[in-house]
Amino acid sequence: VEQGVIAVEMNRRVHSVGRGGLPNSSGQVELDAAWMEGSQLRAGGVAALRDFLPAVSVARKVMEKTPHVLLVGEGAEGFARQQGFRSQRLLTKESIRLWREWKRNQAPPGASGSGHDTVGVIGWHKGHAIVACSTSGLPWKLPGRVGDSPIIGAGLYADDQAGAAVATGIGEEILRFSVTSRVVEAMRRGASAQNACEGVIRFMIRRKPETTKAMVAVLAVRKDGQCGVAATCRGFSAYVRKDKHITELGS
Numbered sequence: 001v002e003q004g005v006i007a008v009e010m011n012r013r014v015h016s017v018g019r020g021g022l023p024n025s026s027g028q029v030e031l032d033a034a035w036m037e038g039s040q041l042r043a044g045g046v047a048a049l050r051d052f053l054p055a056v057s058v059a060r061k062v063m064e065k066t067p068h069v070l071l072v073g074e075g076a077e078g079f080a081r082q083q084g085f086r087s088q089r090l091l092t093k094e095s096i097r098l099w100r101e102w103k104r105n106q107a108p109p110g111a112s113g114s115g116h117d118t119v120g121v122i123g124w125h126k127g128h129a130i131v132a133c134s135t136s137g138l139p140w141k142l143p144g145r146v147g148d149s150p151i152i153g154a155g156l157y158a159d160d161q162a163g164a165a166v167a168t169g170i171g172e173e174i175l176r177f178s179v180t181s182r183v184v185e186a187m188r189r190g191a192s193a194q195n196a197c198e199g200v201i202r203f204m205i206r207r208k209p210e211t212t213k214a215m216v217a218v219l220a221v222r223k224d225g226q227c228g229v230a231a232t233c234r235g236f237s238a239y240v241r242k243d244k245h246i247t248e249l250g251s
């Protein structure tokens, strides 16, 4: 799970996660990431983390080495340094170019319907779930803005007794609805993974019809290994790997 997330964080051509991720309105990349284990509900996260990679590994260390669940900003950076992570440059030539272009156009901060994404991975092995995610958040966001990804129950959730889920899309909408917590609770009540994901997306649209304009997607695995995925719009890709076989779950 960790290596899957790291591979995307390190890929400078991915403009929504880790190195190469698009910066905030002041030109700084701020990462959100988290890690959760379904056996004891242990979890760790970092938010608005600058200059350190892999963010998912810092999040995992928050779980392993501290009594806390979430560290933010300078506190998260100090912790990463103390844990032996080396500070590095997350901006690339291309991300600086895109930021300058945005600045020239004078669009308001956070006003971006696209260019954002999250890598989310759920691992399920012998009855135990691990879920992790990482993102640079919405491009041109206000400095200090935190999305759903590092928030347990919003961007990710895992409980071996029910299942695990991870979300992507406009973090504000995902936070408002505690999306992954709802999906996992629906599976606990007996819903299939697919029905749980669809049910929550439908509920969001019923309760707040503007949600259809926001991209939100959720992916889940139930405790019996069954998978599901649902989204407010097209264009979201999800894959399942069982042993050596990879299949696309839908887009």
Ligand code: ASP
Pocket: 032, 116, 117, 118, 135, 136, 137, 138, 146, 147, 148, 149, 167, 168, 169, 170, 171, 172
């Ligand atoms: N959920 C991320 C955020 O709002 C962005 C995304 O997944 O598209 O920070």
